[in-house]
Amino acid sequence: MSSSIRSLLLSRNAMLVYALVALALVFQILTLDSFSPFLSGRSISTILRQVSVVGVIACGMTLVIVLSHIDLSVGSAVAFMGALAAWMMSPPADPEMSHTVSGFGLSPLLVFVLMVILGLGLWIGKGLLQVKTGMPAFIITLGGFMAYRGLALNIAAREIALPPENVMSRLGTGTFPLWFGWSVVTGLLALAVFRVVRNKGTKGGTAWGGMVALLLTAGLIVFLQLPHKHVLPQARGISILTGIWGLVVILTYYVTEHTVWGRHLYATGGNREAAYLCGIEVNRVTVVGFTILGGLTSIAAMMELGQQGTAVSGAGNLLELDVIAACVLGGVSLRGGKGTILGATLGALIMQVLGSGLYQCSVQTGTQMLIKALVLIVFAALNHGLRKD
């Protein structure tokens, strides 16, 4: 027992949590005197909302990187699909208002479904192209990177604002009602109790890692639910974007850890030839991995559109690099076969905390990037050092 706790305290994910806590404390001290310190309800709620888009894509990107591929096209895709969706939702041209974009006035739900289908389709195509030709995904998605940005520029040459009272933008900025948050907390605690009871007496004992994650999440939600200074009553609770992100994390975590496909994913990424000879359909596994990333990218594009309330061709600029940085920070190996959803999620959080904290400390943008780069390289170096033992 004690040795399992020790290995938990020294695990890679634990290191990421320590880093997160340390960063948060540093920024808290640096911002104590300000209007809203780093660890205030307002700031934390904002961070959790802002990280959602990167966080959702990072879950999909983890799958693709574990397959020892990469996807450079997600950032441009966010711009492209956002622009396309905004265009489709805009009302048809009004002869009296010639300066507005003439769209189709489709319902947000229909547009959302269409975008997800589009994302799945595009990424199935990329996956198939990869497995059929053996081309590096780097090149295929570099093509996507340029093409989507081009499409976004063509569609949204001018900014396309969502119509007022559009459901998508209300969701993008809204929060769940308080009762929802409380029921999630109750559910998490019930799950924790259930796990303790179920594992009592079994050989492995309780999986403490999962337990800590459950309790930390529950604590965070309770914090968000409480009233805070400078937080409007209607903004209390879990923001909808954060909720979607959480759901995506849970689902992808479950898929990678507890399904046959998930194990096949790691087998294929770890040694493709061995996996193939074991009778694993490595091509299918690869295409499915890309497809999931496509679906998640569409969802993230809609989240970004809703959050901004307007589509611009420059949306999601360099987002792919933030996502890849989050994965690498979280210990996802670019050589494939290694890396977890939880790691990438913590990686995304660290990048966001760093970004928001530096911003709140009024550090210049250029310096912010330098510091982020330093953190990324130091972490990656530590990861590689740890791997050698």
Added chain:
Amino acid sequence: MLLKLEGIRKCFPGVVALDQVDFDLRAGEIHALVGENGAGKSTLMKLLSGVHPFGSYEGRIVKEGKELRFRSLKDAGQAGIAIVHQELALIQDLSVLDNLFLGAESSRTLGFLDRNTQRSRAHALFAELGITLPLDGKVRELSIGKQQRLEIARALLGQPQVLILDEPTSALPEDEAAQLLEWIRELAGRGTACVYISHRMEEVFSLADRITVLRDGRSVWTRDRDQVKPDAVIAAMVDRPPSDLYGHTPCRPGKVALAVRDLRVLKHGHPILQVPELTVHTGEIVGLAGLMGAGRSCLLQVLAGAATSGSVVQGEWHSGDGQWRSLPSSPAEAGKAGLFLIPEDRKQQALFLEESIASNIGWASLKRFRTPLGLDGAAVMQEAETQMKEFRVKAPNADVNVNTLSGGNQQKVLMGRAAMVAPKILLLDEPTRGIDVGAKNEIYRRMEAWTLEGWSILWASSELQELLGLSDRLIVLSQGNAVASFHQRPFDDQAVMAASTQEPTPL
């Protein structure tokens, strides 16, 4: 005395790999170092060649009266010690010349390669060693035997006094191995002292002047070759009397389990394999004999649905039901039909090196554990642990990373994988390559047991003795053609060798 290792002790986290090991080497002798895998041979040689630097072990390395303290491979090289590792370490897409000078490039100023000097040195070296290799050919295009020579030539480039050879013949067919041994004898005759690591007793006895046995990280004894018998060496290695290594009970063949007809494999339009017919019965072990490149691996891969890309497979098969169908197009399809291959190259083709023993055993049969809620991971783990115990894989538990295991234990893990897949027909490609006597025994025993359970085994091995000893029937391949088959045990090894080397008659 040229070289002496005294009281060597080396620990890895949690394991004492070597303890109180003494070893010495005289100038110009061939000194065989034998022991089961995991006995510490490779660790000892890594110490001697500077891979494990001074300070990471206890004890002394003394050469000609001076204590040596290596910080790196380079230091050892300068002290005249060179090593040829068991796994070939050549860059496949570089030329022979570039590989020869890799890490020891003759350069002019500014790091430009001096190819002319390299070329003339290479010519001189090859002439001295009596080998011919195309200097500008890619390594990929050489046979494994030639690659092995290149590897040894590379080690000899710095004219070392001590050459360590770690199982140089494990990848070679018998005739090439014999030539290589002859060549090594000549090298020693010219004064290079050789440490020779091998599992093949015949080789050790034909080559070595002295023999040192290691067991569980300790040196058991060192004796002159003339004073010991192979049985005694094996007994010292395994610490138990040598029994009949194979102990094969011939099977009574059951009904047909696998029938193949008109099998042809074409590459670039040329046939590289032609097997007009092949039958394997239930409970039968069928051996594929032949030289390197005769098409044994190719045949096994084709049957497993894993023909190399770019080749065209023709032919039909059935699994005893008389319904002829085309050969499987993927390992997944072959698996459904009850065929499973354990490939030749453990690290490249079989193992998930960054994963645990349990994952390596279990991952080929996950679909069996699918539940409505996903994967029954606990059941997979449990069955993998059972297999691990069954095969006596030496490791503290099933969570241990598979790349920390010795070759023999890794092979046992793969056998565990096969046991979990439970195919009707198991295809084994060189299952005992480079592993120790104990692990070999384990694998022989398991093959026997499987046939009693009604599995059929089709296998290839470069070690003719084990192939003859364990198979019920032999099929001999030569240059891609099935040239002969032997049905009656005991087999005549002379006749099998003769068939392997004969030119196939064009069909």
